[in-house]
Amino acid sequence: AQKITQTQPGMFVQEKEAVTLDCTYDTSDPSYGLFWYKQPSSGEMIFLIYQGSYDQQNATEGRYSLNFQKARKSANLVISASQLGDSAMYFCAMRETDTGTASKLTFGTGTRLQVTL
Amino acid sequence: DAGVIQSPRHEVTEMGQEVTLRCKPISGHNSLFWYRQTMMRGLELLIYFNNNVPIDDSGMPEDRFSAKMPNASFSTLKIQPSEPRDSAVYFCASSLPGLGDSPLHFGNGTRLTVT
Numbered sequence: 001a002q003k004i005t006q007t008q009p010g011m012f013v014q015e016k017e018a019v020t021l022d023c024t025y026d027t028s029d030p031s032y033g034l035f036w037y038k039q040p041s042s043g044e045m046i047f048l049i050y051q052g053s054y055d056q057q058n059a060t061e062g063r064y065s066l067n068f069q070k071a072r073k074s075a076n077l078v079i080s081a082s083q084l085g086d087s088a089m090y091f092c093a094m095r096e097t098d099t100g101t102a103s104k105l106t107f108g109t110g111t112r113l114q115v116t117l
Numbered sequence: 118d119a120g121v122i123q124s125p126r127h128e129v130t131e132m133g134q135e136v137t138l139r140c141k142p143i144s145g146h147n148s149l150f151w152y153r154q155t156m157m158r159g160l161e162l163l164i165y166f167n168n169n170v171p172i173d174d175s176g177m178p179e180d181r182f183s184a185k186m187p188n189a190s191f192s193t194l195k196i197q198p199s200e201p202r203d204s205a206v207y208f209c210a211s212s213l214p215g216l217g218d219s220p221l222h223f224g225n226g227t228r229l230t231v232t
Contacts, residue, residue: 033218045208045223052218091160095219104150104173105210105221107160 003027004092004108011113013082020067021077021111023092031097034075035105036066039089048090051075082115089113119143123209123224131232135197138227141190142211150221151184151194152208160208166192199231 005024013019025034036048051059051066059066067076079086092108122141130136142149150165164174166186174184181200186192196203206228210221 035220037223043206043228044225045210047220047222050218050220104162104165106162109159 003106004094006092006108006111008111009109011111012116013079013113014116015082015084017082018078018080019082019113021079021090021092021113022074023076023108024072024074025092025094026073027094027096029096033095034066034068035093035095036064036075036077037091037093037107038086039091039110040085041088045091049077079113084115084117087113087115121209121211121222121224123207123227125227126225127228127230129230129232130199132200133198134231135195136199136203136229136231138194138207138209138229140192140194140209140224142192142209143222144190145213146211146222147189147214148212148219149186149192150210150212151192152210152223154206154208154226155204163194163207196229199229201231204229204231 003026032053034051038046038048049059049061049064049066051068058068063080065078089110089112091110093105095105096103124139148167151163152160153163154160163176164184165172169186182196184194206226208223208226210223212219212221
């Protein structure tokens with residue numbers, strides 16, 4: 001079973017509009033972290049935002065916010081006031097605690113966002 | 118602060134040759150990860166280390182792949198012999214000590230082409 005599912009291969013949004021990128025996850029671990037990364041065409045992986053499974057409030061970082069719905073196991077990324085520079089591939093990822101040691105990050109397949117004028 | 122440093126940025130080699138990819142994690146980070154990215158398979162974890170010790174190498178495709186972390190500031194991923202299907206972008210990433218709340222910080226990747 002897929003641990004991280006991103007159902008939108010591609011999305012378009014007009015400049016200055018808000019856009020939501022979907023992510024659902026699957027885990028039986030009570031403690032985990034959810035992350036979003038941006039990969040522009042230049043190829044680097046840029047960390048955007050983090051949400052812990054025990055966090056009561058949704059995470060926000062500037063124009064990025066995470067709509068965390070634990071019961072539905074979803075962690076959607078909301079980008080407000082889109083800019084042309086937001087055009088990139090976006091990856092949702094989850095880090096479980098495993099056996100108590102440092103654990104790996106599992107990625108979804110990504111959503112390619114294109115911001116238009 | 119310097120980020121994760123990977124070398125080389127690009128590598129072109131012929132099938133059968135040995136390839137060594139290098140990584141210097143962020144100072145103070147005790148976890149190091151090697152990922153591979155292809156169009157077909159996306160981002161795959163190959164292996165990760167905690168305190169220089171390999172924790173999970175189940176993602177290493179075959180015996181042709183090996184990884185080492187001789188100290189806290191250096192890791193290598195070696196492919197011997199290389200094959201065209203190994204062509205991909207290889208990322209190294211590191212993170213602070215932590216169980217689930219530490220983001221991974223990625224290097225810029227090594228684009229490997231095997232002809």
